[in-house]
Amino acid sequence: MMGCMDTQSPWLDDDQQDLWQALLTVVIALPAALDRQLQRDAGISNFEYGVLARLSMADDATMRLSDLARVCDSAQPRLSKVMDRFETRDWVTRRPDPGDGRYTLATLTDAGRQKLVESAPEHVAQVKRLVFDPLSAAQRRHLGIALTRIAATLRRESEGG
Amino acid sequence: MMGCMDTQSPWLDDDQQDLWQALLTVVIALPAALDRQLQRDAGISNFEYGVLARLSMADDATMRLSDLARVCDSAQPRLSKVMDRFETRDWVTRRPDPGDGRYTLATLTDAGRQKLVESAPEHVAQVKRLVFDPLSAAQRRHLGIALTRIAATLRRESEGG
DNA sequence: TATCTTTACTTGCCCAGGCAAGCCACAACG
């Protein structure tokens, strides 16, 4: 058991096991379910939907790729290839940042925004059905608090580690 | 269909947005972080670890592949290929179920169990660090309740849908 | 017993993602 335990025991107790199993099911089956729905109804992946959504929220629907990658929890090569696909479908345009040629600015086109608007309702409905409907208001609040903490830890992990 | 909203509005309010973003970060970044650690320290993926762990808990360390796939939230082809890799490393053996030749029984070998035991401590430590450490006892309890409900919904989805 | 359906598993093809190496723009230093 290797001495590197930052916490007490090297094993999970029963309650932890249950929580852990539920979390594993969610992180495995939830993206799969979202991907299936989006692929079927819109021909895009859950990750691609997230990229479109994030871009649409930015000023002038424009962001630096590195910033976009960060908010989408993505590595750069992955986002780069998504952008290749999006550009061939005319959903985004890429151009060097005039202020600093190292950055690349991505802008959502009208066609890209339209794709997002088209695919949003069914996707949002799926999210509500799978995540929000099973929970009471109080449970949603508690879930949000806990997940926000874990997400913050994961973000630190990605940047610092 | 469009009209198929099982809940009220077709959009998420601000609180829901925050929860949704945190959940997205977790389902994307958590498997990635677990995979990195396991790949680095043990040369296996998080999914493969889960397969070994599940098999090790069964009676005689033996399960039907279809049952194993279900508890691992996996489709059959995926598990089939994992078993190919495991068999070449002598971590599992496969043989037809004597009672019904359609089923295949997978058994964890001693070497397979040893691999699991070797890789467990660091993996468990990582899980604790990323998931449990950021939370209070009450938050863990709440999180477990909420995730169990969502996981149940997802399981119904996989089977019925 | 012969045929058809169902169920469990495997195989082959295609595509997305990770990683390492390469490329380009800027900054710092002499």
Place this chain on the structure above:
DNA sequence: CGTTGTGGCTTGCCTGGGCAAGTAAAGATA
């Protein structure tokens, strides 16, 4: 001004996963 260094992005190679088609065993029907 050259040179070196750093940071952002892209490319190529390889592996893993999804899906649809194929195989094989069991059961059903006649």
